[in-house]
Amino acid sequence: MTLNRRDFLKVSGAGAAITLTGCSSQSSSKPAAKGKPHVVVVGAGFGGATCAKYIRHWGPNIDVTLIEPNDKFVSCPLSNWVLAGIKDMNFITRGYDNLPKHGIKMVKDYVTGIDTDKRVVKTKGGASISYDRLVLAPGVEILTNTVKGYDAAEAAGKVVHAWKAGPQTVQLRKQLEAMPDGGVFVMSVPTAPYRCPPGPYERACLVAQYFKLAKPKSKIILLDGNADIASKKALFTWAWNTFYPGMIDYRPNNAPFAVDGNAMTVSTEFDQVKGDVLNVVPKQRAGEVCELAGVRNDSNKAWCTVNFATFESTTVPNVHILGDSVLSNLPKSGHMATNHAKVAAAAIVELLAGRQPDPMPVVANTCYSATSDSTAGFVGDVFRLDPEKGYVKQAGGGATSQGAEINFTYAESWAENIWADMLS
Amino acid sequence: MYNKKTTLALAGFVGLALSGIAGAADMHTQVIAATCMSCHGPGGNSVGAAPGIAGISQDRFVKAMQDYKTGKRPGTVMLKLAGGYTDAEIEAMGAYFATLK
Incomplete structure (x- = not known):
């Protein structure tokens, strides 16, 4: 004999009453x-x-x-890999075809x-x-309208954020490919909170990786609106020193307030820098x-x-x-x-x-960042909801301080599995 | 109408069912297990390099998690995550993953 929950509620009046008393939403x-x-x-x-x-x-x-x-899902995670030429857009683009099989009505x-x-x-x-x-x-x-001149420069194709994976990812990859050896890539990091805290620093790694192979005289100026590297600091510091010495000019407390698409300049309170490719993330x-x-x-x-x-x-x-x-x-x-x-x-x-x-769910964050075309690091943390304090980070978690090849493999595996969990 | 025998059977079922119907306990485990699937694949069946965890025995699951917790077992991100779960949660997750195929 099997009863589903609904049958159970019907037949066991007393039990159900007890159960439901504690259930006032x-x-x-x-x-x-x-x-x-x-x-x-x-x-x-x-x-x-x-x-x-x-x-x-x-x-x-x-x-x-x-x-x-949109017709298809394009993943922001791993879009930096596309910028470096490690993966192509097809790899980070996945269809919604399987969702209706779960009884989801797609509109x-x-x-x-x-x-x-x-x-x-x-x-x-x-x-x-x-x-x-x-x-x-x-x-x-x-x-974009918080940065003077951004909308006009973006419309003219002179600046992109590429902080939503899609056409701007493609555009930025093309600009990096077209940039002459010895060129300057200017990128900015918004003041926290922003989407994907380690993303800008991973992008700096992977663009540097591409430059190292394809145009080694090129440089990166990273203008950070934050006082310091906002995520996985030890990992990225290790990567920049180990793989890309002298290639990344990191400037904290430097949030851009203006972009000039004609002069190809980015202005902050302290600097005005000129670049061949401008990647300002508002x-x-x-x-x-x-x-x-x-x-x-x-x-x-x-x-x-x-x-x-x-x-x-x-x-x-x-x-x-x-x-x-x-x-x-x-x-x-x-x-x-x-x-x-x-x-x-x-x-x-x-x-x-x-x-x-x-009332007390437990969630986890796992986030890989590539540090080169064959190494990656990660952060892993479990958070437990405390009704008084919100989600509390549990002891034992944290980030790696160096990249490793095994974690590059697991980063790609992570992507395949999380996309499958969402969409298959 | 139910005879005495049915009533007793139902009473037994009530005891069993409450653990499932209480919602919080049951769904608590299922939600944690679902968060594992982000890396270990839908239903615990990996489509990448990470190992699948569907259908492994509860003993094996619990031992692996406890050994990650103490650092006895070598690993990567699991060394950071395992310590975040209680022993009871690990037991319950192990029981759940053992039922998956």
């Missing part, structure tokens, strides 16, 4: 009495695709619609409006989609769609504050936010976004069934 959502509950997920990146898939896995009675404007469209009172999402294509719970996983909005905030839902609610109206057991907005009920848009001490990494997604998916399944979500 802080949220307004009730179990859907009639019809299937519907979750709408906006954005099919690391966070959104993972969340959609795991909601269907843990809550097969829940309908899931995933709204994404290729842009979200143009969100009514959080009526719980309706409106799209550019004219659709109105109702939800019981909404998940926003839009990544970051890159604030500061960021939660993705645009968060504004539509009114969930950019931190003190700067830049990021989203959430209940960390559910990733539900602290101010707008039934709206969950995942990934880089969230304000937290968790690193803004693709890996972390998939962890947000799994905690949120489980919580949403529990809430829609009238049960209480796990």
Whole structure:
């Protein structure tokens, strides 16, 4: 004899009553009495695709619609490998073809409006989609207008951020290939918080790796808006000294405020530097769609504050936010976004069934950074939610201080597995 | 209507089912296990160089994790991660991965 949970609730009145007494959700959502509950997920990146898939896995009675404007997923992690010529765009580009097999309804469209009172999402294509719970996983909005002259220089093809993998990744690779030997690559790091804290320093390593092989007289000027290397400092210092001595001119406390695409200059408070290729990465905030839902609610109206057991907005009920848009001490990494997604998916399944979500979930960050075309380092940390203190980093974690070949192999394996976990 | 025999059977089931229905305990393990899959592949079946962990015995899983915790077993990122989990979580994850194929 087998009983599923629903049968069990029907036949064991007393037991069910006891079980449910402890299950008062802080949220307004009730179990859907009639019809299937519907979750709408906006954005099919690391966070959104993972969340959609795991909601269907843990809550097969829940309908899931995933709204994404792009045809394919292009991974930011490993896009620096493309800049160095280690991998090509095909490798970091993956299709959404398998998601419908999990019962996810894919909608290729842009979200143009969100009514959080009526719980309706409106799209550019004219659709109105109702939800019981909404998940926003839009990544970051890159604030190009915070750097004077950026928009014009970008439109003229003279500066890119390439901080969203895609056409700008291709453009930057072409510019690096076209740059003469002895040229100068100017890159900037935004002031934290920003997407992928080690990403800029990994990019410096891999562009230097490419220069070393293809145009060894070239140099990199790295203008950092932060006071110091913001992530994996020991690892990157080791890599720059070991593999690329004299190639990387690192200048902390140097946030660009202006770009001139005609003169090919970048201006900071202290410097004006001229480059052959300009890769200025402006500061960021939660993705645009968060504004539509009114969930950019931190003190700067830049990021989203959430209940960390559910990733539900602290101010707008039934709206969950995942990934880089969230304000937290968790690193803004693709890996972390998939962890947000799994905690949120489980919580949403529990809430829609009238049960209480796990109040103390445990998540982990694993993040590899390549230090050359055959070595990489990593950081690994486990975080445990303390209801009073938020996610607390557990003892024993941390970063490697040198690169190793085995970790380069595992970095590629990480990518293949996390893409498969999201999309296969 | 249920006869006495059915009631007893159900009562037994209630005891078993509560561990599963309580949500928190059960989902706590499943969510942690899901976070392992980012590196070890969907359902614990790796498509890369990292080892798959689906279907390995609970004993083997627990020993590996405990040996990573103490540093007895050589490794890479697992040496940084294993110490973040409680013994009970490691036991529960091991039991869960043993059921996967």
